[in-house]
Amino acid sequence: MLRSPRTTGSLLLTGMGCLLLAAPLTAKPVKHRAVAAPMVLAGAMRIHRSLLTLDTHLDTPEFFHIPGWSIMDRHDATRDFSQVDVPRMKQGHLDGGFWAIYTPQGPLTPTATRAARSAAIMRGIEIREMVAAHPAVFALADKAADAPRIAASGKLVVFLSIENAWPLGDDVTMLDVFYKMGVRISGFAHFRDNQFADSSTDKPMWKGLSPAGKALLAEMNRLGVVADLSHSSDGSLDDALALSKAPIILTHSGCKAVFDHPRNIDDAHLRALAAHGGVIQINTVYLKADVPDPARDAAMKAMREKYPEDRMLSASEQTAMMDERRAIMAAHPVKDGATFALFTENLLHALKIAGADHVGIGADWDGGGGVVGMDDVASLPKVTEALLKAGYSRDDIAKVWSGNVLRVLMAAEAEAAKEVAHPAG
Numbered sequence: 001m002l003r004s005p006r007t008t009g010s011l012l013l014t015g016m017g018c019l020l021l022a023a024p025l026t027a028k029p030v031k032h033r034a035v036a037a038p039m040v041l042a043g044a045m046r047i048h049r050s051l052l053t054l055d056t057h058l059d060t061p062e063f064f065h066i067p068g069w070s071i072m073d074r075h076d077a078t079r080d081f082s083q084v085d086v087p088r089m090k091q092g093h094l095d096g097g098f099w100a101i102y103t104p105q106g107p108l109t110p111t112a113t114r115a116a117r118s119a120a121i122m123r124g125i126e127i128r129e130m131v132a133a134h135p136a137v138f139a140l141a142d143k144a145a146d147a148p149r150i151a152a153s154g155k156l157v158v159f160l161s162i163e164n165a166w167p168l169g170d171d172v173t174m175l176d177v178f179y180k181m182g183v184r185i186s187g188f189a190h191f192r193d194n195q196f197a198d199s200s201t202d203k204p205m206w207k208g209l210s211p212a213g214k215a216l217l218a219e220m221n222r223l224g225v226v227a228d229l230s231h232s233s234d235g236s237l238d239d240a241l242a243l244s245k246a247p248i249i250l251t252h253s254g255c256k257a258v259f260d261h262p263r264n265i266d267d268a269h270l271r272a273l274a275a276h277g278g279v280i281q282i283n284t285v286y287l288k289a290d291v292p293d294p295a296r297d298a299a300m301k302a303m304r305e306k307y308p309e310d311r312m313l314s315a316s317e318q319t320a321m322m323d324e325r326r327a328i329m330a331a332h333p334v335k336d337g338a339t340f341a342l343f344t345e346n347l348l349h350a351l352k353i354a355g356a357d358h359v360g361i362g363a364d365w366d367g368g369g370g371v372v373g374m375d376d377v378a379s380l381p382k383v384t385e386a387l388l389k390a391g392y393s394r395d396d397i398a399k400v401w402s403g404n405v406l407r408v409l410m411a412a413e414a415e416a417a418k419e420v421a422h423p424a425g
């Protein structure tokens with residue numbers, strides 16, 4: 001989820017039980033809309049179709065609140081700014097992934113934390129309701145080994161994940177509730193520091209993981225939840241690498257060598273992550289500096305004030321807001337958005353430094369992701385084609401698309417099984 005205070009691109013309708021819209025206000029101009037398949041050569045498409053493909057950070061649940069919006073319908077990124085739905089997953093051959101319970105960081109007060117907990121539980125329920133409503137289309141995955149089985153049955157794989165553990169409050173055993181809901185990956189912080197960790201985009205509060213964050217990490221190891229250090233500070237990542245008994249994941253991150261931004265990590269951390277057995281899932285954001293556009297920022301701010309973020313919008317309000325947003329984007333288009341070539345550069349750099357056993361895909365779809373030339377998941381075969389062109393084998397590409405993340409999840413499962421057999425106390 002790309003939602004920095006400095007990123008004016010997000011229309012963030014926060015508040016508990018209220019509408020959250022994931023798409024960034026810096027969405028790509030209409031002229032860059034995805035082109036219908038085929039978009040890659042037949043050989044690349046054949047290989048892509050043969051792979052198990054998982055994305056580790058799907059923010060699509062942010063759309064589940066919108067009146068009339070259905071995951072079963074084909075949407076258009078240029079109309080409602082959405083990037084993932086069943087028709088486009090089928091077109092791009094995305095087999096599923098980790099569907100995020102995202103919570104924007106609010107004040108660390110008991111009242112706000114309690115409200116965040118309720119909202120996170122409700123979001124988890126909504127993800128499960130998607131599966132329950134369409135049992136022929138989706139299936140919940142419990143273990144890593146379920147993913148290939150589910151995909152082979154023709155269904156889409158649904159793991160849950162937590163982006164920002166703030167809703168757990170001061171009781172890390174709450175993670176067990178989310179584990180039972182299907183959460184198999186959990187982050188610590190988001191754009192601001194919280195009770196568990198320093199954020200990469202905030203001033204250090206703890207110099208890494210807090211004591212509660214270390215307790216949360218131990219709880220993740222005990223349950224078999226993979227620790228996600230995307231959004232957390234480098235110090236938090238260092239602590240997690242030192243303390244975690246299972247490999248670490250960065251579910252949607254990038255390389256500082258491509259663009260020096262606090263959300264991206266440097267080569268030394270990439271190597272340390274790989275040496276610890278972990279994986280970086282490459283995203284499509286923080287690839288280049290934003291070009292400031294004060295007029296667009298002002299227009300978006302005015303729109304946000306008109307549709308306040310602390311209440312649910314009606315269907316007609318939602319439609320009106322989308323119309324206004326499209327008009328703003330037409331009047332103030334993003335002139336030089338990041339490109340697919342830049343995304344590929346990010347991916348190839350990570351592969352060069354960390355190796356093919358330690359890189360995957362987490363594009364931040366519906367959370368600010370997408371580049372010129374890859375607007376939504378329908379375009380994903382292009383990633384496989386780019387890796388083939390760069391000389392990677394089918395086996396390596398299979399690891400990038402799911403093998404590595406599933407190996408990391410299996411390692412977390414093994415650690416949990418060990419801790420059940422030999423509890424610490």
Ligand SMILES: [Zn+2]
Binds near residue numbers: 001003364
């Ligand atoms: Zn994020």
